[in-house]
Amino acid sequence: MSGMPARISRADVAHVARLARLDLTDDELERFTDQLGAVLEHARDVEALDTEGVPPTAHPLPLRNVLREDVVTPSLDRDEVLAQAPEAEADRFKVPRILGDA
Amino acid sequence: MSGPAGGRGPAVELAAGVRSGERRAIDALEDYLVAIAEGDDQIHAFNHVMAESARAAAAAVDEAVAAERDPGPLAGVPVALKDNLCTRGVPTTCSSRILDSWLPPYDATVVTRLRHAGAVIVGKTNLDEFAMGSSTENSAFGPTRNPRNLDRVPGGSSGGSAAAVAAGFAPLALGSDTGGSIRQPAALCGVVGAKPTYGLVSRYGLVAFASSLDQIGPFGATVGDAAALLDVISGHDHMDSTSLPSAPPSAAARLSDGVEGLRVGVVTELTAAEGIAAEVVARVRQAADALAAAGAKVEDVSVPAAVYGLSAYYLIAPAEASSNLARYDGVRYGLRVPGADITEMYGQTRAAGFGAEVKRRIMLGTYALSAGYYDAYYGQAQRVRTLIIRDFEAAYETFDVLLSATTPTTAFEIGAKTSDPLSMYLSDLCTIPSNLAGHPAITVPFGTGTDGMPIGVQVLAPALGETVMFQVAAAIEDAARAHEEAVR
Numbered sequence: 001m002s003g004m005p006a007r008i009s010r011a012d013v014a015h016v017a018r019l020a021r022l023d024l025t026d027d028e029l030e031r032f033t034d035q036l037g038a039v040l041e042h043a044r045d046v047e048a049l050d051t052e053g054v055p056p057t058a059h060p061l062p063l064r065n066v067l068r069e070d071v072v073t074p075s076l077d078r079d080e081v082l083a084q085a086p087e088a089e090a091d092r093f094k095v096p097r098i099l100g101d102a
Numbered sequence: 103m104s105g106p107a108g109g110r111g112p113a114v115e116l117a118a119g120v121r122s123g124e125r126r127a128i129d130a131l132e133d134y135l136v137a138i139a140e141g142d143d144q145i146h147a148f149n150h151v152m153a154e155s156a157r158a159a160a161a162a163v164d165e166a167v168a169a170e171r172d173p174g175p176l177a178g179v180p181v182a183l184k185d186n187l188c189t190r191g192v193p194t195t196c197s198s199r200i201l202d203s204w205l206p207p208y209d210a211t212v213v214t215r216l217r218h219a220g221a222v223i224v225g226k227t228n229l230d231e232f233a234m235g236s237s238t239e240n241s242a243f244g245p246t247r248n249p250r251n252l253d254r255v256p257g258g259s260s261g262g263s264a265a266a267v268a269a270g271f272a273p274l275a276l277g278s279d280t281g282g283s284i285r286q287p288a289a290l291c292g293v294v295g296a297k298p299t300y301g302l303v304s305r306y307g308l309v310a311f312a313s314s315l316d317q318i319g320p321f322g323a324t325v326g327d328a329a330a331l332l333d334v335i336s337g338h339d340h341m342d343s344t345s346l347p348s349a350p351p352s353a354a355a356r357l358s359d360g361v362e363g364l365r366v367g368v369v370t371e372l373t374a375a376e377g378i379a380a381e382v383v384a385r386v387r388q389a390a391d392a393l394a395a396a397g398a399k400v401e402d403v404s405v406p407a408a409v410y411g412l413s414a415y416y417l418i419a420p421a422e423a424s425s426n427l428a429r430y431d432g433v434r435y436g437l438r439v440p441g442a443d444i445t446e447m448y449g450q451t452r453a454a455g456f457g458a459e460v461k462r463r464i465m466l467g468t469y470a471l472s473a474g475y476y477d478a479y480y481g482q483a484q485r486v487r488t489l490i491i492r493d494f495e496a497a498y499e500t501f502d503v504l505l506s507a508t509t510p511t512t513a514f515e516i517g518a519k520t521s522d523p524l525s526m527y528l529s530d531l532c533t534i535p536s537n538l539a540g541h542p543a544i545t546v547p548f549g550t551g552t553d554g555m556p557i558g559v560q561v562l563a564p565a566l567g568e569t570v571m572f573q574v575a576a577a578i579e580d581a582a583r584a585h586e587e588a589v590r
Binding site: 008012013016017019020021022023024028032035036038039040042043044045046047049051054055056057058059060061063066068076077080081083084085086087093095096097098100 | 207300314340343344347409410412413414424431434435441444446447449450452453465466468469472479481482485486488491524527538539565
């Protein structure tokens with residue numbers, strides 16, 4: 001297992017903001033760099049723990065492969081759902097251009 | 103300000119009165135609506151009061167009683183819902199701008215169950231945006247105030263639900279608890295709040311925050327009221343794949359059985375630990391002494407890995423949140439800020455729609471999950487989670503239930519921790535381990551601090567241990583009452 005990474009930098013924060021699709025202001029980038037650094041610093045105490053051979057817990061239930069009978073049941077009302085969309089057309093969600101001009 | 107339940111009495115008594123025809127649901131509801139109208143301008147427990155649909159529901163209960171049909175176990179009892187529980191056609195905002203005008207196309211399973219039980223939904227309560235916070239100050243619609251002292255926070259994230267019960271705006275409320283979001287505000291407002299076993303209550307229609315931790319649970323002015331509410335909402339639901347298929351334990355079964363012969367462990371790491379105020383520790387000790395006097399066998403116990411709970415939680419919860427909140431993209435519902443292309447639309451919508459704390463957690467989680475860091479952060483936190491579960495299991499070989507503080511201090515002042523996220527996160531020190539383990543825990547009011555603000559004592563139990571947990575909670579409630587009378 002790798003050790004804890006170095007302290008988070010402003011460039012890291014800007015990169016993560018792009019990954020998270022959050023257009024942050026310069027002020028926010030500055031503040032989050034400090035605040036995320038503090039929280040991650042606090043997390044260093046888990047680094048000290050020897051977890052060799054300890055399996056991860058993804059969630060606390062012993063449930064596996066929850067299935068139900070393959071029968072038709074009522075779905076959400078399409079018009080009611082589409083009425084909540086910022087934009088809809090021809091029974092579909094409408095979004096801005098996805099591909100560039102070129 | 104009036105005390106708990108505002109003199110309008112326990113929910114179980116109201117339901118019994120309505121069921122027998124002695125009281126009318128509509129009269130009870132009007133009393134609560136008056137209390138809300140007179141008091142909520144100051145407290146801001148509610149984002150949305152559902153007066154008209156509540157009157158219709160109460161009238162339907164009274165008609166059922168008149169027609170001698172069973173009106174349900176919570177007949178005519180007003181219930182407030184945290185505003186992250188979906189209500190069909192009724193605003194469900196999560197106290198976020200990004201869902202400001204959203205009308206859900208379906209009801210959460212807990213809402214359906216409440217209606218079938220004859221409960222009357224009175225409104226949607228304020229929360230920290232998307233349940234991220236410990237003070238309800240992270241609401242896009244302004245903070246909720248603690249009914250016991252308007253300058254103090256009510257705790258969070260379910261601060262609106264806790265305040266609604268404490269102020270007597272509703273005898274019962276539902277909240278959600280990911281790291282303490284029911285128990286912490288319940289303790290700070292002086293009411294009872296419980297987080298059930300993971301999987302006991304269906305989360306269909308609960309807006310997801312951290313899916314391996316989130317659980318819905320009850321608030322009440324008394325242990326008996328919280329138990330009655332939990333028993334109505336627990337049980338299997340095929341709409342939630344994390345819902346346990348087994349028959350749920352009864353919360354109310356042994357409330358008056360006492361604690362003779364039960365083994366109670368006081369968790370050292372969550373009681374006499376750094377950062378936990380001496381007056382809080384003293385209340386836990388008083389509760390432990392009272393249980394011993396009532397015949398329980400009480401000893402201290404160590405749950406060593408619990409001290410790593412906070413750090414593990416603040417890696418796991420933001421990681422899962424960053425994934426769950428990816429759905430707010432301006433496409434299918436909620437806010438959209440236009441952009442030249444879809445990437446700009448996403449980035450601008452999310453920048454305008456989310457508040458600072460939600461952005462902070464998305465950033466933290468995205469970072470913790472990003473290439474090269476996944477194993478060091480999320481993976482390591484999940485292994486620590488296993489260690490915490492093992493240490494609890496070892497403690498439960500010797501003890502039936504565990505006891506601890508609920509919160510490190512009494513309610514802090516509004517604004518005191520908003521500029522320092524880490525100090526705010528420390529509010530959840532004692533409550534987080536139960537979420538990581540998936541175990542149930544409940545807080546019961548036990549006296550006040552030197553500032554006159556309520557202190558809560560926490561009872562923890564192993565998975566599906568709700569029956570014995572509520573049994574011990576009821577004994578602590580009796581002891582707290584006896585203590586109050588002795589002081590008077």
